[in-house]
Amino acid sequence: MTEGEASREAARAGLPDLPPLAVAELDLDGPDGEVLSLRPAPGGPPLGEGGVYALVRLRGHPAATVLAHVRTGEDPAEVLAEAFRAERAVRRRLNAQGTAAEHRARAEPVPPPCAERPTPLLPRATVVVATRERAGQLARALDSLLAQDHPDFQVLVVDNAPVTTATRDLVQGRYAGRVDYVLEPVPGLAVAHNRGGAAARGEVLAFTDDDVVADPHWLTALTEPFAADPRLGCVTGLILPARLTTPAQILLESHGGFAKGFTQRLYDPAAPPADEPLFPFTAGSFGSGANMAFRAQVLASVGGFDPATGTGTPARGGDDLYAFVRVLSAGHRLRYTPGALVWHHHRETWEDLRNQAYGYGAGLTAYLTAILVRRPALLPSLLRKLPRGLAHARTITAHRAGPDGGAAPGGGPAGRPTTSTAPGVHGAQTHPWPRSLSRLERRGMLHGPLGYLKARLRQRGSRP
Template sequence: MARSARAREEIRRFLDIGAVQVAELDLDGDAAVLRPGPGSPPVTHGEVFVLVRRGGRPVGTLLGRVPRGADPRAVLAERARGADPRAVLAERARGADPRAVLAERARAECGPAVFGDPGAAPFTSVVVATRERAGQLTRALDSLLAQDHPRFEIVVVDNAPLTSETRELIERKYAERVRYVCEPVPGLAGAHNTGLDAVRGEVVAFTDDDVVADPRWLTELSAPFAADAGLGCSTGLILPARLTTPAQVLLESHGGFAKGFTPRTYDPARPPDDEPLFPFTAGRFGSGANMAFRTAVLRSVGGFDPATGAGTAARGGDDLYGFVRVLAQGHRLRYTPYALVWHHHRETWRDLETQAYGYGAGLTAYLTAVLVNRPALLPAFLARLPRGIAHARTLTAVRETEGGGTPGDHDMRTHPWPRRLSRLQRRGMLYGPVGYLKARRALRATARGAR
């Protein structure tokens, strides 16, 4: 009875979450330019989730409220220039609803940014795997074709298509600018491997069909490879394209996909002191919607495990597997917040349930994949297992009081969920190894049938 009452209360709170506008604010000295987020209407009164830029580069985010009748640009510029992380911590201590937790993003301080020389961007291939989502794909491709990168190609991998819609879209609208490849076996990792086989670039970048890429995304994501010969992988910043439904706001307020505004290099030769589980906490490094690899390195480690990822029984973990395999080979990984994509988060509570379960399953599925394919890593994994269990509990922590707990700070690993989502994530963790083994069996059966 108590659990039922808690569930009803969680649903009530979820339904009470209101929409938040998304905008960009570019600060340049005393000037400020305010633009709506990609696909968003002009900013009006109400709550606004703001990406703050300096000189065009992302430096932080904040949540601001524009009073009715006020000038949104003036209000949000003043808020950005006066952002104080201590005030953000005070907001957390008072207990805010999920929308207010987005203010935690101001931890980046929106202050002056210091940039190094990113180097010259190498010839880069972009792989987009898709399945029966031509409308979203069009939006993504339009943003990719607007990149300022000097030399790149785009490869679309149509994964286990049910119709010819995607192929016809490419032929009709993008014939000479985008290459079309079909991968008949379902699974995101397999689709990415098909793309990897097809590309010609020195660097291969991967993104999803539900993103809008910032015009400098590809340049910022690929340039670090020119500056560091030992770099095997780079990842970038992912922010919400829209916050119009309770599910989208809830997801972003509990962490979303962002990894902060501080560039960071992960080097297996010098394991980070603040990452005792390194490299097995691969989710800390980035996400599959915004990642790139040195093509030769990714090919040398065998690409992604096709028994992982969406579309397989494993449900996820393909990107995490790729990160760990590259690091395990001694290559460095670079996170850069200046490589930005805007992601269209899932829209419903049911979507969040599916996502929570998939996150849990993907986490343990990728760990299973790593150990199956690289058994030499087992001793290192077992040595980290006790802290890994504590880490898993932290990942699925539940807020004990309204608005309390640890919100989705960019530099935190704890992303609390409502109890229902927390339970689903833990169930997914238990299922992940089973799902991975099921996916391997299914691939073997498919291979036998193809002979």
């Protein structure tokens, strides 16, 4: 989509006409150190003047995002580094005063240099990519997966309910001998993931989508925790935008996108987190399906993904959330690690954003329905936690809502830099979320249980 087309679509949809942002990676030699490098995000355009959204790395380790406006004659690297240092200094003062617990929680880790980190024996991994009729972007994803620095892994493409041979031709032609191919004729993302798991050879099953570009260290970072913690059942990672060229993409990312922050976190059912009263039912905070891995034995022990959930079924989503909760409710740990990074190509159009909003709502209630249908013993636990969870949600909503019912505005003065160690383009939710999208999300939530039950009935009818 061209810039002019994006502007016209934004006007028709009532979206703000947001100028495109360049996406980049800035590497610093420590929090207050010098700039090591600045480069465009994989597949992104070269950097110039205008808005730049950058991932800040500290000696290679993802630590924050920063947004800055680069003017003519300015050095983009120095502008972005200055913004990061300034915001970090503010956070230090807040932490010293003890006035902002959320800032303390978001303080970025300062990792040791790579040479000082012990290298565990990594488990053999299989990367499963489910796809349907998107051979062009699948090739981009496969190129990044084959460039991983993990010493022992398999890449497996699951061709889900194809109508052409494009995917098979690509994998068995261009990637012959390097990528394995399996066909799953039944539509549905969860069905495809289960098919991939059955054909995989790895001890760890990593799942990603065909619209990502994986960082070269992604698979190593995603599988390292399994070697260190035998109680770990699942690991999720960081998802950042590969491009921010349309108002729909920028709006989605300014409200968090798919990222879960830059602080490692361990979710342990033996020690539930105090800040999540509905744990483990707050599955959306654990990660996303475009960047997740499971110990193969653990995933098999909980029955895999529920085939009546996920994209391609009437449930519209929830397959990843279901798997997270099943693993945790079976007593296994889940770790979120921002060092495992993929760059996601967000959908470009307003209609795509509408579909996503509806799908988010439907997937949420569909996964909850799936959990209670398949594990009814969890219902008393959910009912006990619900009043405190709803009170917690109301508190957060009251804090974040702006005067128009959308998110509270933020960002720096006159378009100058803003920074965040939490997700979001501007470090704060600067662009109000349209009421129409909120209504769609609520409609999706009403549809979710019915969609899930419809998918279950459809599955039973299709069995021989």
